[in-house]
Amino acid sequence: MTVILFDDQFRNNLLPISYTRPVSEIRVGILTIAEKWAHHFKTKPYYQTEEYLQDKYPYHSGESNLLINGSVCPDEELKEAIDRLGEGDALVAGEILIAVKLNEHGAKEFDLEHIDRFKKHELSGPLIKMSFPEDIFRYNGQEISKDYKVLTEGRTSAAISTTNTVLGDNIFLEEGANAECATFNTTQGPIYLGKNTQVWEGSHIRGAFALCEESIVKMGAKIYGMTTIGPYSKAAGEINNAVIFGNSAKGHEGYLGNSVIGEWCNIGADSNNSNMKNNYAEVRLWDYQKESFRKTGMQFCGLIMADHSKCGINTMFNTGTVVGVGANIFGAGFPRNFIPDFSWGGSHGFETYSLKKMFETAERVYERKKEVFGEIDKKILTKVFELSEKYRRF
The missing domain is CATH 2.160.10.10 (Hexapeptide repeat proteins)
Structure with a gap:
């Protein structure tokens, strides 16, 4: 499973902090958000972010891909909910896309404007998300x-x-x-x-x-x-x-x-x-x-x-x-x-x-x-x- 951390539509709300990094490279707690997901899934994540950042923070997709909102901080309940997703399934919290599981073609075509094509599952528990610098x-x-x-x-x-x-x-x-x-x-x-x-x-x-x-x-x-x-x-x-x-x-x-x-x-x-x-x-x-x-x-x-x-x-x-x-x-x-x-x-x-x-x-x-x-x-x-x-x- 390839893990890809994507910047969502609220990325610009985190400026100027997000000018120089994907949102998932924000440090909150001991680790960056990317490091948190790496610990949970035991794999190095990739990034879908602004084009000018991709040389430093590369993108890569595989046969099976888990795209996760890079502004969301993981916990055990959230990881379990993501683990239950099948291909084409999306985990959401209201209007916020948390994660979606896609094949290689789906990952390459992914964008936030067409999330209605996914089968949505609502997260029942709390969510910690970085939406603003504070x-x-x-x-x-x-x-x-x-x-x-x-x-x-x-x-x-x-x-x-x-x-x-x-x-x-x-x-x-x-x-x-x-x-x-x-x-x-x-x-x-x-x-x-x-x-x-x-x-x-x-x-x-x-x-x-x-x-x-x-x-x-x-x-x-x-x-x-x-x-x-x-x-x-x-x-x-x-x-x-x-x-x-x-x-x-x-x-x-x-x-x-x-x-x-x-x-x-x-x-x-x-x-x-x-x-x-x-x-x-x-x-x-x-x-x-x-x-x-x-x-x-x-x-x-x-x-x-x-x-x-x-x-x-x-x-x-x-x-x-x-x-x-x-x-x-x-x-x-x-x-x-x-x-x-x-x-x-x-x-x-x-x-x-x-x-x-x-x-x-x-x-x-x-x-x-x-x-x-x-x-x-x-x-x-x-x-x-x-x-x-x-x-x-x-």
Whole structure:
């Protein structure tokens, strides 16, 4: 069975996070959505996504194919419902197509405009789906708990140093994970320390919490529950209900709350975001589809920052700020609540951050992690630069 994860009609609601990845490559919980499905079906999935992303995230179909909505997070009940599908059967939740089983010809002809030709079966249970960027931190605590069970069931944790204080017993360390003189409170949710991670002295961490492979929590950090630090990242200061995708750094003091930070991002020292308006009103976020601000229905909503964006020291982000791909923010005062992709500046004003300069920075960032900023990534970012041009109305 070939598993293909498709982007549905709500993909653009997840911009700018989805500009640089298929929706299934969003990290929520410990794993990306694609990694979750890979664990459930014991196979590497393929992707049906935007054409400019397919070189990096390839498509492949076989004789028998299972096409799954890449914005949907799996659980055992959902997997069992998918396993019961026959060829031509579709699992739906109202107007949302969750999965369909097709032969090779059907998979190649598949599109969301013709789902009425499938035999539909309604999902009876709950569904966790990423429809908007704020859903990533909204559901992160639940997804950490689900992923924790998947990753640790039947396994034994590596030993934790006796210099630490652990409340409860819901903690798991992978091989090479190291923590000293830290406090871990697992009474409100599990704590997962990935392979070769480090938690430095004086840190206080409450579950649910995930620290992914090769990442570091620096000295004296205060991290509240429903937080994920993705692989090859650094975390410090105060963090609450936030998701950092990976290869990013919030390595200094400052507050990050109810937020999503993409890959290859850097948060300058003593930078802060507000996660609640001082009049306690509902938070609105910039919506790329509507080209205006959208009500979130949430009182707590902080910073959404897409891949390759950076901010200088002491940057202040207002409640419900959206930062696009490849932006560079600096200077005193609060910048605007929507900072378009490839913007350079701050509250004093913005100009376009040229691809040439942005690429030069990216090459240096990749070199620091012994990675290569290659032609595929350059092509993706060039396309995003073109797609987002209309939002740069400086």
